[in-house]
Amino acid sequence: MLLLSCSIMKHSSRKVEIIAKASHLFKEKGYSAVTVRDIAQAMGIKAASLYNHIQSKQEILSVLVMDLARTFTDGMNSILVSKGTPLQKIESLIEMHIDITVNQSEALAALNNDWMHMPEDDVVAFVRMREAYEENFRKIIKQGIESGEIKPRHPEVILFSILSTLRTLYLWYQKRGKLDVNVLKRDMVAVLIEGMV
């Protein structure tokens, strides 16, 4: 699956560099604690020079978060129309999250932690997309329960447990020396779906 956002090609190569450096800093300290001077310093230029490439600090955040939100939405839509049982779709979703964790952990951190600092319009659009995503995930879980493939537990608790693990996987993946992606997928699917006993 190709996960690197295509819409980032709308931006000049210098802009892409800035967004990359900024996202790294956002992940470490959070959007609000990072200054445009920090970003400029990481680029080796002065803060004023950034503004030849970006419109504002908030714009960087919006590009990061909204691009990734669209990636999640597109991935969900592909999986929804694919063949397979609900359980197989959940496995595909887990694998998609892991691919994103490995390839776009900085954007994922911004999406998790800093979405509320985007401009108001983007916040509204983002929350809508997230709710739609979760609703689709919930439906898949419910279908699995109806078909007997999944134990009859609260779908909400199952959904939350899987999503919270996948959402924060990027924190853990960087600490443990970047283990093999396929091993990670196999183990994660096993633990999340089959449990530990």
Next chain:
Amino acid sequence: MLLLSCSIMKHSSRKVEIIAKASHLFKEKGYSAVTVRDIAQAMGIKAASLYNHIQSKQEILSVLVMDLARTFTDGMNSILVSKGTPLQKIESLIEMHIDITVNQSEALAALNNDWMHMPEDDVVAFVRMREAYEENFRKIIKQGIESGEIKPRHPEVILFSILSTLRTLYLWYQKRGKLDVNVLKRDMVAVLIEGMV
């Protein structure tokens, strides 16, 4: 189990109020995006007046995070010396996290998201405590695998899955109209330990 921190009694009642209001704001926007003027406004006083009760904005964060870190450490130590199988200890840990989620969600948000903005000394102490906590949790999981009580999966993956779910439970608990704590404990233990299939 008594979870409300006793060490908070070191502070005057006005200081406790300030910490409570501040933690609420920190949870919404993050520590860095909240100003002392925001905190003062929530208290109905001017920013300068805060400084009769606190030494700095950072002090508020440190009290929140370090008190809760000690609560986690104390809880772990109690469970470590208690009787019971490794699996029963894991259940107790899950229940402790849920109690903290319900009673101290604001401090939990600060501990999760803003610990890196504490003064350097506290950051060092905090990271040490967190590593010790995780190491103890890991040992319990390994004991459970050795005794055959737990499936022979990567202990790291099991640990991460449980901890990430519990760490971010506060986000979910506030969205879903605060369901009964005992129901939540039962369902969470079931999903986390037994899985979904």
Next chain:
DNA sequence: GTCTATAGTGGGATAGAC
């Protein structure tokens, strides 16, 4: 495309009156 200079705002924190 980057720079210096600077505008304009708002940040954390202090002094001293009441």
Next chain:
DNA sequence: GTCTATCCCACTATAGAC
């Protein structure tokens, strides 16, 4: 214990030279 007034600094962003 709270206030007004203020300090000093850092912030985002712009203007205009090179």
